[in-house]
Amino acid sequence: MDSPPEQKKLKMSSTTSDDDETPATVAGDAPAESETTTKKRYKRRKIAIFLAYSGHGYQGMQKNPGAKTIEGDLEEALYLSGAVPESDRSTPRRYDWARSARTDKGVSAAGQVVSGRFYVDPEPEGFAARLNSHLPSQIRVFGFKRVTGSFNAKKFCDRRRYVYLLPLFALDLTVHRDRESVAAAVGSENELSRCVECSERGRKAPGVMGRWAEPAAVIEISAEETESKEGRRFCYGEEVKERFNRVLGFYVGTHNFHNFTSRTKAEDPAAKRYIVSFTADSVVVVEGTEFVRCEVVGQSFMLHQIRKMVGLAVAVMRNCAPESLIETALRKDVNITVPTAPEVGLYLEECLFSSYNQKWKDSHEALSMETYAEQAEEFKMEHIYSYIVSMEQKEGAVGLWLHSLNHRNYPDFRFGESNIDCISGDRIQILNADIIDDNTQILKNYTSGGDTQIENISSSGEHKQIENDCSSVGHAEVENKSG
Known part of the structure; x- marks a missing residue:
């Protein structure tokens, strides 16, 4: 008489069903002393x-x-x-x-x-x-x-909500002026140590402003510098709030954000992103320091995208760049360099699963942070907010970065829509270089066949501006050179 077939042993793998069980023995635990131990x-x-x-x-x-x-x-x-x-x-x-x-x-x-x-x-x-x-x-x-x-x-996940805590003084035009103003105040041409994203990595570059390297000067910058020259305390009033929200509103919608990342080209479909909302409606006070809460909701974001959006918006608010530059930066046919705000103020607030929750609401619990709101708030106060404040108080991360927002480091601040409307070519390339004298500029447009090259040359002579017709351009290249 044949014996019954031997029963097959179950295998443990990633395809294990939800009902598979395993003893609660964790790595490093000693075996049970008794076979009867539960x-x-x-x-x-x-x-x-x-x-x-x-x-x-x-x-x-x-x-x-x-x-x-x-x-x-x-x-x-x-x-x-x-x-x-x-x-x-x-x-x-x-x-x-x-x-x-x-x-x-x-x-x-x-x-x-x-x-x-x-x-x-x-x-x-x-x-x-x-x-x-x-x-x-x-x-x-x-x-x-x-x-x-x-x-x-x-x-x-169909939406991600990020928050950037921006120190309130970043919107005050009377403090943390650009490099030229600071140099005049301290009587030195030495550059400041700063955290900038000229290297696209956010590393500290002592004595470096843009592409110039000079001996560093040690200057203390206080995060509490929130009072104007007249002694009036700067506040986030309705006028400032309305303007800041209008500036951030330029990003809302579907746009090509190739200028707001470092690894995606304009032609790449991944450069097109959808921003649901971008607002700055409230002020958060942490350890006596005031921060504007900038909240952005989008489907997804690229490397450095949010920090660059905040960086350019702050440059506009500080009158370093025209508002039209944001719309210019969102154009597929324009390449420009925009500033990147320090990473310390950015954090992921919540991941949203609206479609999933709607589809499975009758059989599964909704996925949201509502259940853990109190725990999350405690964690933010203890680990996230406190670190942001300490970085500003000890190292002046944002304060130092604000000093880099000038035409020397970002020559593209000069290029608004009015500068490039005359170019109807397939592509515009703006190559950045240092500008020695902000008060002198020569613009020349050379038209040769289907290609146009625009040179922006700084000189120490008299101010001249020559503009030629460039209405029929197949390819345009804009190059800035120091002279």
């Missing part, structure tokens, strides 16, 4: 994890070999807490890992969402406690919510 068993579930973090000391959210990242620490905590088995360690695709937003270096988050299949406690609080015990204090998990099997935190 072990907790966790079920593998598809979940969305809500967390917050301070970006200080991290090179962004996304895991990158050799770099300290939020994902790197989070993945290790998932393994150490038993949420991810040994077989899936360091292989995120095996547990369907996805993130809602990829924050850049130094950028924080108060409402980040990641998803995957993990072994979880019956109660979200227990799972969060397990994870947090293996995480540094600047990364906190609030909890999780069950989601559908096909859920993906990146693909199902």
Whole structure:
């Protein structure tokens, strides 16, 4: 008589169903002393994890070999807490890992969402406690919510809300003047140490303003410099608020943001982004320092995009550039360099899942930060806001950056719509160079066949301006040269 076939053993993999269970043994735990010892068993579930973090000391959210990242620490905590088995360690695709937003270096988050299949406690609080015990204090998990099997935190997120805390003094024209004004005040031609994005990396460049390198001068800049020369305290009144919101409103809608990132060309479809709203309606006071809360909501954002949008808007508010330059920068056929605000004031406020919540409202809990609002607010005050204030008080991150907003560092501030309307070519290329004398300028337009080259040359002679007709241009190149 034939014996019955041997029963097949179940395999543990990323395709494990939601009902699979595993003992609650975490990495490093000793085996049970007795066979009769009762072990907790966790079920593998598809979940969305809500967390917050301070970006200080991290090179962004996304895991990158050799770099300290939020994902790197989070993945290790998932393994150490038993949420991810040994077989899936360091292989995120095996547990369907996805993130809602990829924050850049130094950028924080108060409402980040990641998803995957993990072994979880019956109660979200227990799972969060397990994870947090293996995480540094600047990364906190609030909890999780069950989601559908096909859920993906990146693909199902239809909006991202970011906030940039801008020190109020940045909008006061009487403080933190440009380099020329400061040099005149201190009687020195030495450049200031500053945090600028001329290098597109936000590193400190002592003695560097634009492309000129000179010995650095140590000048103390106070973050409390919020009073005007007349002794009147600057406030975010209705007139300033109305103008700032109007300026930010230029970004709303679908535009080509190739000038607001460093890795995407105008022809790339990825350069086209949709901004739902961009407002600055309130002032936040943290440790005695006032900040304007700039809130932007969009489908998605590119590298440095928000910081560049804020940077150009501040330049306009400080009358360093015309309002028309924003519309010019959003043109596909124009290449210009715009300033990038320091990363310290930017954080991810919330990831929105409106379509998902509407579709699955009858069977799944809505995905939102409402449940964790109190925890998120506490984290912001303790880790995000406090760091922003300390950076401004100790290093004057924004104050130093404001000194770079001048025509010497950003010659393209001179180019508004009125300067390029006469060019009807396929493309306009503006090449930046240093301008020695702001009061002298010679403009020459050379037309030769289908190509036009426009040279903007600085000289120390008398002021001249020559403009020729360039109505029939196939290709235009604008070049600024120092003379």
